[in-house]
Amino acid sequence: MTLLELDDVHTYYGQSHILQGVDLSVEEGEVVALLGRNGVGKTTTFRSILQLTPPRQGSIQFKGEELVGKDTYEVADAGIGWIPEDRRMFSRLSVEENVRASVPGDASEAEALELAYETFPILGERADQRAGDLSGGQQQMLAIARGLVGGNDLLLVDEPSEGLAPKIVTDVGEALLAASESLPILLVEQKLGLALDLADRFYVMDHGTIVDSGKTSEVSVDDERLRRYLSA
Numbered sequence: 001m002t003l004l005e006l007d008d009v010h011t012y013y014g015q016s017h018i019l020q021g022v023d024l025s026v027e028e029g030e031v032v033a034l035l036g037r038n039g040v041g042k043t044t045t046f047r048s049i050l051q052l053t054p055p056r057q058g059s060i061q062f063k064g065e066e067l068v069g070k071d072t073y074e075v076a077d078a079g080i081g082w083i084p085e086d087r088r089m090f091s092r093l094s095v096e097e098n099v100r101a102s103v104p105g106d107a108s109e110a111e112a113l114e115l116a117y118e119t120f121p122i123l124g125e126r127a128d129q130r131a132g133d134l135s136g137g138q139q140q141m142l143a144i145a146r147g148l149v150g151g152n153d154l155l156l157v158d159e160p161s162e163g164l165a166p167k168i169v170t171d172v173g174e175a176l177l178a179a180s181e182s183l184p185i186l187l188v189e190q191k192l193g194l195a196l197d198l199a200d201r202f203y204v205m206d207h208g209t210i211v212d213s214g215k216t217s218e219v220s221v222d223d224e225r226l227r228r229y230l231s232a
């Protein structure tokens, strides 16, 4: 079943026409990678879905419901979680307090903590530590854990490996893979190897439109088809 569907989405910053007719979809149970060079409109696609920068034209349906015209809090309530590039969290609060703060009012905090620590044991070991004192990789795990327990039906994850050492990137990849067991993910990721490992399907974006798409099993990191859009 189609979970998220963007149809001919046009988004502007002032006079700048950034998204010029984006079409993409995420099915139930899928991890989908959105690829493309810096500045092509990937983050703007997320901002459009979240209604942070509402599209001026086109439709964005989530679980069959139109998101364009809603407020951002309504998009969050509908079940779309967002992990931005800067991994927003409460850095002065403990790991446990951060997880608790993500749990919707009607859900069990104890069950949320169990799920978070079962998925990411290192967070259980650091439960009382201030989130701001975690390493970059652990902060990314906490951000993913918060998305996991946040009552979401889809996670938008923006550049999870940004600024992390290669060894930590592997850990974060495993963390996302664990999260994808229970949640579909739309992923923006510059590291092509990681994106192809995690995703079932990909879209390539260039100049605000989708220029290629397919199954990740059909392409490889040194594929000419991908490289011409991704190399600087």
Ligand SMILES: Nc1ncnc2c1ncn2[C@@H]1O[C@H](COP(=O)(O)OP(=O)(O)OP(=O)(O)O)[C@@H](O)[C@H]1O
Binding pocket: 013, 016, 018, 036, 037, 038, 039, 040, 041, 042, 043, 044, 045
């Ligand atoms: N707030 C803004 N106001 C005006 N222009 C913006 C704004 N944010 C982004 N842009 C421009 O919109 C275009 C798309 O940016 P966007 O952040 O969506 O790209 P991206 O593909 O996510 O790249 P990156 O990986 O660098 O974030 C860029 O040309 C950028 O300069």
